Each structure stands twice: as structure tokens, then as C-alpha cells.
Amino acid sequence: MNHGPLIFLGILFTLALSWCGLVFAPQIQFGRQEVVNAKGQLYPPNRPGLAQQGGEVYRANGCQYCHSQQVQPKGLGADLERGWGKRYSVAQDYLRDVPVMWGNLRIGPDLTNVGLRRPDDETHTNRVWHFQHLYRPQITSPGSIMPPYPFLFEKRQVRRGQPASPDALPLIGQYKTELSYEIVPTSAARALVAYLFSLQSDTPLFEAPIPSEFTSGVDTNAPGAMSTNAVSPALTNAVAPASTSPPKQ
Amino acid sequence: MSSKPIDPNAEMSEEREPIAGFATVPIWLIVLLGVLGYWGQLHLDKFGGEFDPRVYGPFASLKEVQKANPDVGVDMVAKGREIYSTSCAPCHQFSGQGLPGQFPPLSGSEWVVGDHPGRIIRIVLDGLQGPIEVKGQQFNNVMVPWRPRPPDVPGLKDDEIAAVLTFVRQEWGNKAPPVKPEDVKAIREKTKERTQQWTANELLKENE
């Protein structure tokens, strides 16, 4: 029986079916998503140049093979309970990423909101933490099996009489370098840390409202409202019941 | 177990390529496909989120997502903005500042952001007349009603009133919760006997 042409058509049709259903349909439905205005801010925000380069370092070194970047909704994992985010991740969060690096394995913790768990501030504590963690993960997380990335740092000699670089890693104990040498992060390390600081996605969106237990009782969509009682002043306006003119706002 | 190299022409079994028998597919295997297909359909019904791109994990349908949003989101505000620009801006201005002495401002107005949205719903439905103090200034003018009175007066429907009030309550620095169409409907029903405009004193007695 030569059913060659029929088989050929069937072969074509079945793959076309899955292509249309799984590739084409999503592309049509949300392949043209744009940045949205979430309470006065553009979401997702544009990554500054250094953070963008950091994303390249993240991709090139395959960080996604151990770290995921997606928060699961409640009931499908303990992500929210572990403080890995205030809300589950949605498509909008990854709009600006190329490639989208969700990760499939959690040998290391989820990094979707690591920029919120360890934010950058004037004290630079978290910045130093990240550099130490990248240089030798055992310093900050004893027992971790994350590989060290010494090639993201360079060993420099501190010349006699010169001060150490402000970026030099504070290393103690067995990790200390020899006298008159210091470990300084390269631009790749800086970029990567900038990228990690940029990983934040707690802005509530239409499709991902923040569950009430994270807004301290007041339903507010103020971005970045972590655990403060950001009460809108208007909500406390009470108009006195029996007066002809309403009180001042 | 021969010990010489294989002679491909010798063995007849080498030439005989396998043939496929004609046993039929057991019925239960086809039924299984049907059963799993049916389960799959139910699964899609329950967990498919109506194939809506805005429905994620914990929500079953778009309605639930809308309900879960304390801020109704861009849709209502956008709709309200449109209605405002055609129906309200001529008097209250695009800036929401109104005209001093003539039309009260909406931006920063305690009437607008106050805890009793029923008052502004009533104003929109049946209009306002007489003296009113807004942000410390006195106004005395007439606002026309927007209650639909079929067949001649189309007015504004419940969701449109809710949209424009939601918009007004979130624009120009105002930060007040949205107004839902259900609230507008409730008040519209409650006041359906009303034929004349409200006055400020009457409104101040309304506490919802």
C-alpha cells in the first residue's frame, strides 16, 4: 500500500498543529506585550547598561542551571513562604529579557527577587556579600556547592604606601590573600552584581495582585510596598456627618 | 555460532525483513484515549483560565482576577478618562481644576476623595444645585443630571458612571478607591424617585 502522500500530509499536519497551538497561538496572544504603566512606573523597568551586561555574564556562565528565576503561586511550592517573592511571576516580568532564563533546577535558591532580599544601599554590605559569594561561596554560605568564580576577580599587588582599592574584597581566615595583595572584582563581576541587584519583581500587576497577607491589611498597589503600612491619606478622610461644610483635607 | 565472517547472501533469514501482523487494536486502548481526552477536556475547563492571557495560576477566570484587584486596573481608568473628556471636561476642565467661581475643582476635592462615594454618585446621577463649599471656596451653580431616562435621555450607564468616578478618584494626585458599577446601581435604584437636583446639605446627610 503506497500511502506515501497521505503519510506525508499527516506528518505535516500533526507538527503544524502543535506549532500553531504551542508556538503561534501564544505568540499571537501575548507575543506583542508592551511595557505597562503600573501605578505610575513603567514595568518592567529598563535595566541600566551595567545590569544588562551582567545578564550576559549570567547567561555565559550558565547560572540558570542551578538557579531558577520564577516564583510559583501559593500551593504549588513554598516560594512565597520562603520569602522568594511577594507574588507569583507572570509573563510581564520577563518582557525585556533575552534570553529568558527561568531555570529548571533549584540547586541554588530562586533569584527572581534577590535584588529585594539583598538590596543595594550606601553601606554596600550586600554588594560586598555578592562579591564574596561569587569569589568563594564558602565564605558566605558554608556547605554550599556553588562553584567559585575566581576568574571574575583579579589579584592585584598593593604597592607599598598606597592604600588598598576601595573595592578590594575583605577576606579573612583561610581565604585571605598574601600580604600586599588584594582581590578586586573585574568589570564582569561588577556587571553581574548590578544584574543581581536589578532582579526585582514585586510590583503588583493586574494579572498578579499581591496577596493580602503581604499588604498589612491595607489594599494598596503602591509599588515596592514591602511590609510598611503605606496608607493613602485620602482613605482616612472622614467627612463629618453633621456639618454644612466638610472639614479641611 | 559461526567463526567465519558473515556472508550476507547465504542466510535466508537475513533477507527476510520483518513484517507487521494484523492484530487489532484492543478496544480498551481506544476507550482509554477517549477517557483521557474527556479528562483533559474537564481539566482544560477547570484549569484553562478560559484561555485568557491575563489569567494565571491561582485564578480560575478573568472575573476572579478582576475581583482580586483592589485597583480595578487600567481598563476602568482608561474608560473613565474617555467619558470625562467628553462629558465632564467642558466644565470641570481637563486639568480637573474647574473654573474659579463657576465650576468646582475635582483635583484634591474632599467630596471626590472622601469616604462616601455615594455622594458623588448621587451628584452624577441627579445633578447638583445651590451653594457648595469645595476646598474652601464657595460655588453656586447647576450641574446637569446624567441618569438615563429612556427613551429620550441616554445619560450614563452604571459602569460608565463607575468608570468616570474611578478615573476622577485616581487622577490629578487623587488617591481614592475605585467606584464599582454595583454601587452605582444600588444608589440608582435607591433614588429612582428623585426628580430634582441634590443640594449640598442633603448630600451631607447621606453616609454611604
Added chain:
Amino acid sequence: MGGADSLLPQIEASCRIPVLVFFTCGVAWLLFSLAFGLVASLKLHFPDFLAQCPWLTYGRVRPAFLNMFLYGFASQVALGVAIWLTCRLGRAPLISPVAVTCAGLFWNVGVKLGVYGILRGDSTGFSWLEMPRYAFPILFCSYALIGVLTLITFHERRERQLYVSLWYVVAALFWFPWIYSAGNLMLVFWPVRGVVQVVVNTWFTSSLKELWFGSIGVAAIFYFLPKLLERPLYSRYLALYSFWLVALFGSWGGIFIGAPLPKWIPAVSTMASVLMVVPVIAVAMNCYFTLGGEFKRLSQNSVLRFIVFGLAAYVFAGLLGALNVLAPVSAILRFTYFQDGLVILNLFGFFAMVMFGAIYYIVPRLTEQEWPSASLAKLHFWASASGILLCVVSLIAGGVQQGFALNESAVPFLDVLKITLPYLTGCTLGLILLALASAGFLCNLLWALARYACATCPCSERFASNAKPAITGVTR
């Protein structure tokens, strides 16, 4: 059975060089990939191992291992088996074997370039597609030549009756370029926006797994099982049923509930993965009844052992895969080693083992010699089988433990890590076994080729008296 049969030596001769080249290069890549896989696995125990060099950091070694396996070994050997099956079952000599061989050598260049790119840091970041963009044109054009020539051979076949395996082979040859090019074009060259990338990526990996490797593997099973048992395949209708169901449902799987996608996509994907149970059962039934209870033959015939092991792995992988996607199960197992275990069961347990069986059968027929060492072949089977089982069982068990611990928010993350370490040891040991087995296999293969080269070499008369009789017992 007159004219067509006397063509057999001609047919074998036509596909000899290309198929042997594919097999040899493929098995060499297997060894390389397992070496890298071993390095990656060791790094999970000793994070400082080879950590100084950026080219050998874990995040680059791991995708290098996988890509070497997928494109260096698996796809190449799949092509070799596809060509051989087309020629054999169609009773037609391969059109232009020289071109096919050259294309095959180019394929190897492409894989080398791709792996170099990954190690250098140019990885694309997409699963199973990490090779940078400059490798794609080489691989695609090589494949195009091989595929077209094989399909022309199929078109020119003398045996017009299509045996079951040929449906799968022809289908796979058509599907692969579509899958591969769509994946590359939509992800690497002109990336789609946002999470659609991951949807396309998952479509790519599922299609590659079920429609490319799955098809060639099942084609091989459906050919070698009846052939070696000298019984007909139980049912062509069951085979038809399984073929069309795999074609329909195979590409959709892989997206889990809870993924950052509108929930209809995981729901559809889950439904397809569960529906895949039906073709898997159909294949299992077909083969079980073909075997007809003759399990003793397994102990006599080593090719049969490989094929049946592969079949069992295919069935388990299909059933576990369906279980895996159900919401309560995936909530626990989603980000754990369980998924890796399933991939190893599918790629190594099913595909690699079936291909090993096919190679063990085909090479003697092409070289007209038996395998030089039957004991190496036996060792290969037992070491591979135990290595794969050890790997898979360790990863599955470790994954389950890891999953429960991860879902317990009170358990600190580093403790979750500690729980999984003993299971990773099991996996590493399994990989060592696999690597040793593959090394033995490569030796055996090279030895067979060397013997064949000597036998056909013009100066063979010199060595004729020294030639030992071939040790047999491998394929009979």
C-alpha cells in the same frame, strides 16, 4: 526472492562508509560528552574542581555535555540508523554516499564549533539549543544534505510496501529540520518577545525528544525486535495508532502548572503529557506480544537485550512523564533532580541503549566481520545498564527528597542541599560506569573498523596468515 536480494551487498556497500562514519564519530562524541558530564557531576561534590578556568566552570560544562550528547552522538547515530533502515527496508542503495559522508563530517565540524562556543561563553541560554548562532548554518546545511539524499533514496525505493519503521524514519527526517530551524530562528536569530521564548524552547525540547529521538528509537525497536526474534511484529494497527498519537501529542509537553504563563498553556501541555500514556502503552503492548513470552532469547542475544532495555526505559519514561505533570506531583518535583533523572532515562536509558543495540547489529553487516570482542560487548551492556539505572534511581530518589524539603519553608536552603548530596554520589558513580562502558564500546568499534580496514586493505595478504578467527556470539 530474486533480483532485489542480490542487491543486498550493493545496498550494504552504498551505505557502509557514511553509516560507519556516523557511528564512529557519534560514539567518540558520546565518550567526550560523558567525560564532560562526569566533570560536571564531580564539580557538584568538589566545587573547587577545575574552577579556575572559566571555560570549565559548571555552568558551561553542563550544557556542553548535553549538546555534545544530543548533536554529537544522538543525532548522528540516529542519522546513521535512519539511513541504514531506509536502504534496508526500501531495498535501495543510498544515493551519493560520498556527499552524505562529507555532510556528516561537516556536521561534526558544526558540533565542534558549537561546543567551543558554549565553553567560550557564547551559549544562547536556551535548553538543548545552547550552541551559538554560528554553529547553526553548518549543522542545518549538513543535515539538509543528508536528509534530502536519504529521502530521495526513500523515494527511489524498490520495496513499495512501507514497513512500520519507515513511517517513523521518514516522519522524523521531515520533522527534524522544521523543529531545529524553528527553534533556532525564533530563539537565537530573531528572538520572540518575553516568555514566548520559553514556550518555543519547550516546544523544541519536547519535539526533539519525542518526534526526533523518540521516532528513530521506536523505529529501531520496531525493526530489530521482530527481526531478531524472527517473528512478525504483533500489530501494524497498534503501530499506526502509536505513530499518529505520538505525532499529535508529542510536541506539546513540558510546561508545568505554575509556570509564569497564562494558565491555559500549562493546562494544555499537561493534558498532552497525560495523553502520551496511550501511545506508550500501545508500543509496549505491541512489543510485549511480539516477544510472545520468549524472554530466554534475551540472555542469548545481546542486541535484543539492548533493545528491550531501551523499550522498558521508553515505557517508564512515558508513564513517569505523565505522572510528573499532574499538579500535586509537579508541585513537589518541579525544580528537583527528578527532572534530570527523567531526561537521563529518556535519552540514555531509551535512546542511547536502543542505538547501541542497532550499532551492534549493523556494524558487523557493514564490515562483514563479527565484533572483535564479545566480552567487551557484554561488559558494555551490563555497565551501561547498571550505570543508567544507578543514575536514574539516584536522581529520582534524590529529587523526591529534595522536593519535599524545598516545599517545607522551615527547612533552610543549605539543608535541602545536604539532603541531596548522597544521591548525587549515586549519580556520579552511575556516570562513571557509563563512561567506562562507552570507552569499552569505542575500543570495540575502533578495533572492528581496524580489522575491517586491514581486511580490505590491498596489503591484507600479508596479514592473512596472522588473522585470528573472529570471536562471535554477539549478534547471533
